[in-house]
Amino acid sequence: MSFKIASSPHGHSQHSTSSMMRWVCYALVPGVLIQSYFFGFGVWFQIVLAVITALLAESACIIARDRPAMSALRDNTALVTAILLAISIPPLAPWWIIVIGTLFAIVVVKHVYGGMGQNLFNPAMAGYVLLLVSFPVQMTNWLPPSTIGEHSLTLWQTLHTILFEYTPAGYSVEQLRAGIDGVTMATPLDAIKTGLTQGFTLTEIYDKPQFSFLAGAGWQWVNLGFLIGGLLLIQQRIISWHIPVGVIAGLCVPAFFAYLFAPDLMAGPIVHALSGATMLGAFFIATDPVSAATSNRGRVVFGLLIGLLVFIIRSWGGYPDGVAFAVLLANMCVPIIDRYTRPTVYGHGERK
């Protein structure tokens, strides 16, 4: 009789990398549903396009690098990258935007750095930033949420717009945004940014239709959707609470004090927390384990840093949101954070 030789431990917990990534996809569902309710079917087309591109790119890279294709594809990480990028860009962005972004994220940010587990930067956010600096017009073309916008596109109109950059009736996205009164509807964070530079006070800005009772119309619900998904991930122990709490605290605490000092000029903590990509960033993007800090103390520091950077960029930077930049900047600091937050090893307490 011959017996199988294996190294201990001989058991394993339920979590596998692929199941963790699958959970991340499930947890995105509430946010994506809400997003498609307010911003149309576009988000679904973007997701489909991104996923197809990502899987093809991933396969090509794995074949080119001579790796076992199946086990690498099964880890579902490319899937998550694709979805995160797809839901970050405007739903009506032309099809080549998401294709370029996904290709860049998978091929350059992930595989050029050595593939799964080796990337220094969050692939989705690096892809996003590339798109933002290369195609600023397409990347900021958000339609107002359906509740306040005049147009809600049908499935066919949406597809037509993504493929050909105008609706079957011949309107461009820019024209749709402008609406009949000719006033372009900016996203809430945009509106704050431009409104303040034009000398409006926040109270005046908040009177605009983009804002409703908590933060931005539509946006606040999307953020709450991602918050729910994020809490699910924590409950399932897919992510730990340290990074999201760090991000939210790093953003809201300074925002709170700034608001106390200059309530007319500084958006309050609730507006910050529930607009833009705050919750998506805090729970789904900053928590990408590969490019985040590893120890719990490190994770808190990493999260705080992201939150603080988001606050700074939003308040004084050139971009209305800043989550993507903040995450990438914090990624760069990870080695040093890891170095200084490494816990003391058992039995080495007295040293130093």
Place this chain on the structure above:
Amino acid sequence: MSHSDNNTIYVSSNVSGHFPGGIHPPERKAPACNNSIRSLPLPDELILPVRQHIGPSGNLLVEPGQRVDKGQQLTEASLSLGLPLHAPTSGIIHAIEERPTAHASGLPELAIVIKPDGEDRWGNKHTIPDYREVEVSRLLELIQQAGIAGLGGAGFPTAQKLAQQKPLRHLIINGVECEPYIAADDGLMQAYADDIVAGVKILQYITHCDSVLFAIENNKPKAIDAILAAIGDDSQIALKVVPTKYPSGGEKQLIELLTGEQVPSGKLPMDIGFLMQNVGTAYAVKRAIIHGEPLLERVVTMTGDAIAKKRNVWALLGTPIEHLLKESGFTAQTKQRVIMGGPMMGFTLPSIEVPVIKTTNCVLAPTEEELPAPGPELACIRCGACADACPATLQPQQLQLLAKAKDYDALDEQNLFDCIECGACAYVCPSEIPLVHYYRKAKAEIRNIAREKAKAEHARQRFEARQERLEREKQERLERHRKAAEARKKTQAEKAETPSSDSKEKPESGGKSAAVAAAIARAKAKKAAQAQKADEENSSAKGNES
């Protein structure tokens, strides 16, 4: 199962410390710990590796063909670290030969093979009804002669551990048994609580320690009840119920759990005033001292879904695992693993002919559904789950990267050697990276390098010692010559004193110049001969050319 859950709530923990990390794998102890400990029929042969503990093996006292009684000594400990071996039952020495042994490598080792005669006939026993009348040094000797090694883990000779003379703050009795499946100590505590506590008191007498912390995990309510009853109103023994978490039973983790203190890296618990003994060891000490019985058998948990009768058994040392499996209704599955020890730290056996040794606490034969073999190793995603689980607060993901890169200096800097190989990190790793495997390999490599270095150093020292010796000998020779020359001079001077004083100079200088002249002549002749030879060679070479 639900039964143990209820009781987990019922027994609250009363420890103040805690250690970081740790995991909660499914316990799966119920089938084994709900029965009493069974005795099994004698096997056809008993295989006793002569070396079962840390340290060198003893000298053989028996030879093939010889008849032995139960408890008869088979080997004699040669050095202070060695332990003697005894015949677990009466029978005939069948052979003394190399047999596969219960070691991860499965390499054969010298073993004494006994064919039992079925009579189980005891030889002489030296019982000591009242150990308090005996000197501690004599008790230590008896424990040593009974062949007792720590029954919990590494099998360190118990007398050796007890003999270290350092002031103790606490004697810790480890009844935690935190590995899933294993219930050997649990069973022992339930059935032999009085003997264990009696053993603890002997240990207390030996170590002069007036504070005993008896630790049991809170998932063993029956054992807790039994031990509590056995302790009675002895105020020196405190029962400490620790929360169920793996690896609470690790020596260092248990100390941190009970006292909040950490054993400094590279030190022993003894150095900070703690001594830990396993409950099985306490039991064996009691048998040895009071009943005069050497360590001949131990409790082994037979478990895993490939085994029909999951239970605790009394197994004579040397019993082939095959025998235990057969008696327990074992059906091998395809891709069967047979693990000695628990799922977290046990090792798979290359063959089931290997015997039970002093540290064998469990034989686990799982089915594939029960403990699925790990899937393919994926890339590390730096999720940090491993670091969260590590009780030693190491950074397993870093260690793994460094081990793969063979960066041994960095591994050392990140304290690889503080890893206790508990396997918690590999258990939680979602990418199913066999982390512990990499650490073991790296540790072995580093040890090898150190050994090579030590060897080189040794060789260097030997070389230098030789050089020194040669130099010394040379000096001595020169000195001898000088002395001889001086002596000669002196006698010559004495001789010369008898003729005239100026004739003394002449023959010496004349002798000197004559010798020089002769040497010059010799050198000239040699040169001439060489020149002639070269000429001849030249001409012959030319001849060849033409």
